[in-house]
Amino acid sequence: MPEASNTALMTFAIYTLAVFLLAVLANRASKGKEFVGEYFLGSRSFGVWALALTFAATNASGGSFMGFPALIYTHGWTLALWIAGYIIVPLVSMGLMGKRLNEVARKCDALTIPEVLKGRFESSRVGLVATSLLIFFMFFYLVAQFKAGGKILSTLLANESYFQSAVELVSSATQNIPWVNQAEPDYLVCLLVFSVAVIVYVVYGGFRAVVWTDVMQGIVMFVGVILMLGLALWQVGGLTNATRQLAEMTPPENGIGTVTLSSPATTERSVEKGTWIAQTDGVYRLAAEVTIPAGQVESEPVDILKITTAEEIDRLRREIESSDLRLKIEELTRYKYGAGQKGVYVTNPGPSPTNQLGFLAIGSAISFFIFWPFGAAGQPSNMVRLLSFKDTRTLRYSIVTVGIYYGVIYLALVIIFCCARVLMPGMEIDPDRTMPDFATKLTVDAGVPWLAGVLVAAPFAAVMSSVDSFLLVVSSAVVRDVYQGEINQHASEKRLRLLSHLVTVVVGLLAILFVLNPPTYLQDLIVFATGGLAACFLVPMVLSLYWKKMTGPAAIAGMLGGTMTHLGLTCWGYLKYQEFRAYEFVGLNPFIWDLAGSIIACLVVVWIGPKASRRLVERFF
Amino acid sequence: MPTENTPPSDPLFRSSLRELKWIIVIWLANFIWVIGYCWLFGYSPDQPIALTFGIPSWAFWGIFAPWGLATAVSCWFALTQMRDHPLDLDATDKQTEATDA
Structure with missing residues (x-):
């Protein structure tokens, strides 16, 4: 479909230009402000739309627009129950800690999550443990998102002649470079274009550019989904017709x-x-x-x-x-659950080719209803956004905005890709292509192929908005927590500026090198990293903010308790399934056991360890 | 001086703790509704499918309806029940002194 492909290239070019423009504006807006606070946290100055859309866009990674549609297509309406925990994600992930975290961070003058924990207990050891675990888990996530960015871009540009010429050029230029020459040339080109674009605008504009581009990306995602919903319902002949046809389908x-x-x-x-x-x-x-x-x-x-x-x-x-x-x-x-069974796509647990209990047994549904809101609350990339709002009114109105945003986006996606199942058979051969292929089909069938670029820009925007945030979180951990916190507390602004830019570039380049030949289990690494981050940070952070008896050693114990439980269940799962996934003890998501491990570790150390400092209690409570 | 046995003096801490408790209650209410309803009515693939506005009825009453209500409750809670506090440190100290007095 060359016409759609040309449009995709144009869309990508316009989109990238807009991103760079925002980075330039962000850079101008940051003039005259203290560098580190501005680069890593935008001087804590963001209002409602900036906070709401950066929060929403960072959460909606490539998975929401590539993996989630593929799951809906493959398993049907049961995905509405799978994602139902997002009902309460805005209130839990922003309201649970937002005000208090922002207040404590200001009292400690903290710009990062490890710095909040370090300041709350006045303990370098707590900060270092937090920094180490954050970098460890976050790097996996960063690598996976870089890969997703490269893949989406190669899907967008596959049929474009300029792109094919660039692929041939790069292929011949890299054929003698070890490691690099093992990567597929088209993927390599896209990965480089994507990565360089993100690294440049993050380095140039810092956190402010990340937030401003998140706002644009959030709008692109919202508009793309709404347009797709309208086209899908129109072409399928209404939702009732779609669901009735879906009820007649067999896997x-x-x-x-x-x-x-x-x-x-x-x-x-x-x-x-x-x-x-x-x-x-x-x-x-x-x-x-x-x-x-x-x-x-x-x-x-x-x-x-x-x-x-x-x-x-x-x-x-x-x-x-x-x-x-x-x-x-x-x-x-045949499918292990649902083969030859009509109605399986419109009820739970949904068909499954591999699981005799179906896709979503009730234990899994319970687990996901807990995991989505509390897992989101425990992500450092979300927590750091709660340090950046300027006043509590901003937080309150952002909860409202994100609540409406998620309600529209996720429910619309379920409807859109249930329609895709009816209109576009056989996508089980490559489910991850469901989103771009369905967008192209809808727009071509409607006689508006130029619209495909806008629709397919949505997953690209989602990945970009996640990558930029994670890049900055990892960089801030190295510069602020390790260098400025432990090595050179009196570093000059010029040196910090140079180091911040250098670390952002190096982290980005390392991620590119690592992901040139990505391991096949990369998607599993995302699950591992997300669960690990939440298991590590949620309980220690909540108790640090709300419990006066909480101590530094208990925070370390909580982080290590959650992490060790997570690693233990992952090893158990590997031994049992011969796959890189955590063992689901009594059928529950490992995240629940990770939280239990973290809570128990905190309570035990608070009970048997040193008491909380009265001075710190007076300062923070 | 705040100790474990006396009320905390930081008004932002007090209101945040109160809001945290209510958020957990709201999450629990949603959990019971969504999981309970879908478990009772959404796990029966042998039954003829009933639709509400083109959506399977179990999904409409078990997910779409509570999603709408939860969004409304979140808005109500954020706009009317969450309290505003000054976040800059000088203003916080003044507010704390005023509250303690």
Whole structure:
């Protein structure tokens, strides 16, 4: 779809220019202000829209616009229950600690989360433990988001001729560079473009630029979702029609087959990934590209998908152009839950190819209702935003704004991608492409292909707004907590400025190098990092803010207790499943056990350890 | 002088603690409604599907309706129940002295 691709390139170019413009404006606005406070926290001066949209955009990472749509498409309406914990995310993640955290941070003159803990207990040891754990977990998250940025951009630009020329150029330039030459050239180009853009605007504009671009990105996401909702409902013929059709659907079957020809191929014959083949025993889709060598009639075995819904089969038979391709089925595997069962996409627990209990057993639903709000509250990237608002009125109005924003975005996404299931069959072969492909289909079918760029910019904006925030959190931990806090407390402003820029660039470059050849379990690392950060920081921070008996050693114990429980369950899970995922003891999300570990560790040390300093209690309570 | 047995003197701390308790109560009410309703009415794939405004009824009454209500309650709570306090340190000290007096 070259027209849509050109539009995507234009959109990306305009979007990037706007981001740089905001960075320039942010840089101008920061003139004359104390550097470190401005670079890492925007001088604590943000109002309602800035706080609300930076909070919303940072939370809605690439997962919300790539992974979540893929899950809705694959498992149906049960994802509404899966995401239901977001009902209360704004109130819990902002209201639970917002005012108090901001107040304590001001009393300590703290710009980072480790610095708040350090100042609250006047203990360098607490600060160092917090900094170490934050950098450890945050780096995994940063790496994963860089990868997502590169991938989304390569999806956007795949068919663009300028892009293909750049890919060839970079490919030839890097073919002799070890490690770099192992990366796919198109991914490498996109990763470099994405990373350089983010690093440049973060270094140039600091926290203020990050927040201002978050505001723009939040608006792009909101507008993109609303437009998609309207187009999807219009093209599917209304929500009632979509849900009734969805209720008649049955899950597909996954399998392996070989593509065959009636006569030997005269030249090498390539068959594209996603090609449909209709034959008497069913309708199939290829999950990978295959080649039939010249003189042969059969390809190597390839992954396939078999459609099982009668209405979809009839529709596809009418749409698929006849060809000489045939498929020889070698193996077909039914879903472990929901195979051949109508209604499974509109009820819980939702179909699952791998789990006999379905996608969302009630224990998992309970776990996610706890994880979303409290997991969000425990993320340092969210907490640091609560240090930046200028007054408590800003916090109150931001809770209202984010509440409405999330309600619209997430419920709309569920409806949009339930419609996608009806309108666009066979995306199980590559679920992560559901969002960009559906955006393109909606706009092309509606005769407005130029709109695809705006819609696909939404996930790109989501990833960018997360990456910039995490980049700054890691940099601030190194510069403020380690260098200024422990090595050189009287460093000059000029030196801090140079070091802050240098660390941001180095952290970004390290992330790029690490993600050139990303490990296959990167998505699992995101889950590991998110859960680990919340397990590590939530309980110690809440108790530090609200409990007078809380002590520094107890805060360290809480951080280590949560972290060790998290690592322990992850190791247990690895031994049990041979996969990089935490063990779900009695069917509950590991986060709940992590919190329990953290709370117990805090309470034990408060009980048996030294008492809280009366001076600190008087200062902070 | 604040100790464990005397009321705290920082008004922002007091109001934040009160708000924290209410936020936990609001979360718990949502938890009971959403999980309870969906568990009772949303886990029956063999039943014929009932729709409300085109949405499966279990999802409408178990998720969309409480989501709307929770958003309204969040707005009400943030706008009317959360108290404003000065955050700059000089103003905080003055307010604390006034409250203690």
